[in-house]
Amino acid sequence: MRMQIRVAEILRIFSLTLAFVLGCDSGEPASTLPIPVTVFNLSEIAPMSESRYAAILEPDSKVQVSSQAEGLVEAIAQREGPDGQARDLQGGDRVTQDSLLAVIESDSYEQRLGESQSDLAxxxxxxxEQTANWERSKALFSQQVIPQSQYDTAKASYESARADASRAQHAVEESQIQLGHTRVTSPLSGVVLSRGVEVGDFAHQGTTLFQIGDIRKVKAVFGAPAPLAAHLEVGMPIHMTIESFRAEGFVGKVSQVAPQTDRRSGVFDVDVSLPNPGGRLKPGLVAEVEIPNDVMVRGGFEPISVPLQSIVRSPERPGEHVVFVVDIGENDRGIAVMRQVELGPPLGDHILVERGLESDSLVVVRGSTILTNGAAVRLIP
Incomplete structure (x- = not known):
């Protein structure tokens, strides 16, 4: 206990002594000493020729294959795995239109078909029988051999039998269709994006079994703020780079700009379509689309990138971000001014700032986390 008290007392005396020494050395009270910071001078950075937005590759179109029958999943189509052994069809596997994907138990559907075929017979x-009777009745009635009532009865029996036969034929056709639904096939040629069942699972009507994507063309999907989205036109060429193919350049065309913002992100989804011969571009790959600077400017943006470490969470607006810029005075001293910013995508160890900064700002890089608006600062190398 005495040792703890002694340590605490030593620390208190050391702190007071240090504050006194610093105050005497600077000639200023310790509380008013400017905070040392390093800055990033935006005016010394070459203007950006384009801005990059992160995008995800998606199939040009995709469909959900849902079960139209009910029963246990008896089998899933097989593919040869890398070890040479057969395995179940899975995401990434190619399929052709009408190829078998899965089989659902068919016993009850076969029984229903057999019963409907017996009913049809x-x-x-x-x-x-009633058709023959009707033909005889017509002949006899025309010879006035039978009365009107007998003729009417024969006609009604004929029409009823004909209607029953038509309904039985329809029931057989419907049973055949239902039985066909137990063999699940692909509606298009493409690639399996996902599989939702395993052998032994019970499939209800509407259960999603597979998702199939058409990747003869793919689209890079990215989010654009409203002012930028307003200046992106369908058919506009867009350059991009794609992970795993960074040595190559790709050019797509804007195929769609969403008519409304995404509820979660508040941006407009933009689709940039590009051909995919051979299907080498896979859904899920990350791309960087390049928006020319003139388009950004027309959208009211001045593309500026700053070091990631200069970005600070806003102390006043949760979920938003700020940077500190220096209003410089004499002797490398100045005042830190907090600026609310709108961020774009990251660019390596930098990040795009879409709004909130002037192109000649001195942005605080080191020391930004301990600043407050209006704090005195001193620039250091």
Whole structure:
């Protein structure tokens, strides 16, 4: 206990002594000493020729393959794995239109089809019998051999038998369709994006079994702020780089600008389509789309990038960000001014600032986390 008290007392005396020494050395009270910071001078940076936005590659179109039958999943189509062994069809595998994807148990559907076929056979036999009776009745009635009432009865029986046979035929066709639904096939040629069931799972009507994507063309999807989205036109060429293919350049065309903002991000989704011969560009790859500077300027942006470490969470607006810039005075001293900024995508160890900074600002890089608006600062190398 005495040792703890002694350590605390020593620390208190050391702190007071240090504050006194610093105050005497600077000639200023310790509380008013300017905070040393390093800055990033935006005026010394070459203007950006374009701005880059992160995008994700998606199939040009995709469909969900849902179960139209109910029952246990008996089998899933097989593919040869890298070890030479058969495995279940999975994400990334290619499929062709009408190729088999999965099989759902069919016993109940086969039984239903057998029953409907038996009903159809009986209905057809009765229809043939009533048709023959109707033909005889017509001949006899025309010879005035039978009365009107007997003729009407024969006609009604014929029409009823004919209607029953038609309904039985429809029931057989419907049973055949339902049985066909137990063999799940691909509606298009493409690649499996996901599989939602395993062998032994029970599939209800509407259960999503697979998602298939058409990747003969792909699209890079990125989010654009409203002012920029307003200046992106369908058909506009867009250059991009794609991970795994960074040595190559790709050019796509804007195929769609969403009519409304995404509820979560508050930006407009923009689709940039590009051909994909051979299907080498896979869904999920990350791309960087390059928006020319003149388009950014027309959208009211001055593309500026700053070091990531200069970005600070806003103390006043949760979820938003600020940077500190220096209003410089004499002797490398100045005042820190807090600026609210709108951020774009990261660019390596920098990040794009879409709004909130002037192109000649002195942005605080080191020391920004301990600053407050209006704090005195001193520039250091």
């Amino acid at each position: 009986r209905a057809r036999a009765l229809d043939a």
